[in-house]
Amino acid sequence: MFCNSKNGEKSPSIAEKSLLLRFIFTTMEISSKYSPQEVEGKWYEHWMDKNYFHSTPDEREPYTIVIPPPNVTGVLHMGHMMNNTIQDILIRRARMQGKNACWVPGTDHASIATEAKVVNKLAQQGIKKTDIGREEFLKHAWDWTHEHGGIILKQLRRLGCSCDWERTSFTMDDIRSKSVIRAFVDLYNKGLIYRGVRMVNWDPKALTALSDEEVIFKDEHSKLFYLRYYLHEDDGTGATGAEGEIIHTDEKGRRYAVVATTRPETIMGDTAMCINPADPKNQWLRGKKVVVPLVNRVIPVIEDDYVDIEFGTGCLKVTPAHDVNDYMLGEKHNLQSINIFNDDATLSEAAGMYIGMSREDCRKQIIIDMKEAGLLEKIEDYNNKVGYSERTNVPIEPKLSMQWFLKMEHLADIALKPVLNGDIKFYPAKYVNLYRHWLENIKDWCISRQLWWGHQIPAYYLPEGGFVVAETPEEALKLAIEKTGNKNLTLKDLRQDDDALDTWFSSWLWPLSLFNGILDPDNAEFKYYYPTNDLITAPDIIFFWVARMIMAGEEYQNEVPFKNVYFTGIVRDKLGRKMSKSLGNSPDPIELIDKFGADGVRMGMMLSAPAGNDILFDEALCEQGRNFCNKIWNALRLVKGWNVDENAVQPEAAKMAVKWFEARFNQVLAETNDNIDKYRLSDALMGIYKLTWDDFCSWYLEMVKAPQGQGVDPATYAATIQFFEHLMLMLHPFMPFITEEIWHAIAERKDGDDIIVAQQPKIQAVDKEALEQYAFLQEFVNNTRGQRSKLNLPNNESIELEIEDTESSWWEKIICVANKLCNIKVNFAKKREKSSICFMVVTKTIGIVNNHIDIEAEIKKLEEDLKYQQGFLKSVEGKLSNEKFVNGAPAAVVEKERKKKADAEERIASIMQQLNELKK
């Protein structure tokens, strides 16, 4: 429907369309409601046509953001909305500051999540991934990716995101894949990557190992089971122990120890019982053997001070294959390790019983059987923490297996420095502590995953054992021949490792690999854009991603990957609950945009999003954003409705208004810039909001409005248009669509004169005197309106004031403006005569002539005020007569106290005078 600038054939250009729009404005009534649906798509298309989002290196200062890549098959949620709104604000602002802004979008292959989805889909068709093999499976995975991928990037366009779409990348595209492989080979050659058998976190649903970061510990109400372990070869005569020993005997006199465990289903893997050698209760067990209940395996009692004497009975069952600590004990005491679980956590042949049963069922059954066999002493309630897989939400099973690891000591070391010395700044700064603590206690990173969807580990196994690591099979073959001396080896003899790499092993290179900085670190783009400027992300991936990107940046470039990290909060619902599908409290962002407009939603997000704080999202905030759009829209309707009278002379009131607003604008502009520089975006937006709504609409426009039926003078009109433009410039990064629309509606624009590429207004010196005058006027008008309200005076009836005139020219200016705002009639007099009651503006006393006033009430109020002022004066005088204060406090503070004293005295005098007059 809209013109494409690449076509020679031109339908109306956007400039022509705006002309049309201006024509419509001036000739016919338009809706008082702003309609984002008619505006947003049009401008996004225009920006794309003009290629404004695309960046190439030039002589300007670069400003770069790389997107935290969302899952390729994901859909937009509120977290993305907030995160990307912030990025777009920063990018648009940088563009308007004359920087070469480049925001690189892309997606992440999300190894586990995507593979799980594809496995599920195949399962519905009755297909197992192992049946079809790796190659066939990957075909399905790519199909899935192409079918469902990239939706989220399209949704970002609705939000207005000005990403450089030509740079859209994917963690599994060619350059990114090759970068990952090269990094792996490089780190392996540096000796930082090794392969070994270790206890890892096993996800029995996804059937893969996980890193420590992918395990989430949850509080669980579970049970502590107390089981009998009979003494081996006990004659049944029982025994009395030494002082302090606790020896259990059954009805036949046989002795047994009691073990407390939360996981009775692992007894088939027990290969020892462990006591603390210093435990007086259990001395009688030293050197003995016990029998595992039900299983009837004889196991030794070992001694280790790892065991907590106070916990349970002080006896610990040791299952080296299924518990991290037991594994350590097993290593230390040279115990046998019996793996009783299959990969999917069902009981294996090795368990000898309950074969094929799930862990959960086995636990239930084993307790029943124990009870029957009289081997269960008791069951207690117990709260403990159980590790769950972040992805599949099933309990992790510790498992001994062969995996690839990345050594962390060196990388942690180089990643710590830039954050501690401030080369990278965190907002909020509190995350620095967290970061340091993690890096200082880091363990090696398990980077292999038993998955197919991802980057396959470039290790190639040789027929005679051993392996080589290389970027390509061909290179691997060369290495293999070198290594073995066997020149007859062919590619077919090499078998590549089946495992894929952890997804984060590709995302940690993101800021480098996006500009091809791993494969070709000398390329011009990389040199121009790297390091990037700001990273906007959530604190829950500070270890997964942020820390590791810093490691990679330092390792490969000896330079930080970004200079600032802005941590957003978690988006919650208005009750403070996390948004989740099951609670149904997560609004669909696209529906929100349909309802409130992208600008409205963006404002709603930003109004309550201070860095690092969780935000409690409420649709009402979007409503506020939408209302703000309407307000701006109506200001446009007003201004566009004005007729310019070329012969009109600028009235004094308008002259003042222009001067005042200009001063106010410059003040807020400076504050806003400062707020944004400190990443206080919600404060910045609120400042612009109030400047626009209050100062511009409620005060300025009311002050300069020409009387009904008259035209506006050219000077005032020009100033108003310029103010309006400046406001839109400030607001554009936050609300891009409506500001572009207004930009084109208020003035004729040449081709390419679009707000998105316009420059931010420059800060001018603030006219402090004008600001003071403006503040006085506001107080004067507010108080007058307050009096009117109290008097119940209708708006169309003048409120008559009496002012003791001491500086008539100054007052005249104030009055002529105030007149436009609050319908007053002013009498100047040397001394007030007609008025019986007064109100005060700063230190000036204004009399009210309209005399249908409750004198008694007025007296009472004045007396209360007098009391307050006297009390205040007393406290100020107290301070000033305190030598320690006068000598100790800074001179400026003392001076201010003196001013307070003088003001208070003036007010008190005025109040007393009024009281005297009223009481006459």
Place this chain on the structure above:
RNA sequence: GGGAGCUUAGCUCAGUUGGUUCAGAGCAUCGCCCUUACAAGGCGGGGGCCGUUGGUUCGAGUCCAACAGUUCCCACCA
């Protein structure tokens, strides 16, 4: 178990190195207005022992300590 943060109006939050008439903002609420840009609006108003208790100081929302409540992170006690 260890560590960090938070507690200010009905709600969400500002409050910068202790010193403005310091107790603030937005929203919500209440009253009056369909005043010719805007009722998704205008004008006006109410509302808070700044979590509690001590301490430092001439002076504390701001600094210190303890306590209470709350949130998050880390950790191998079965």
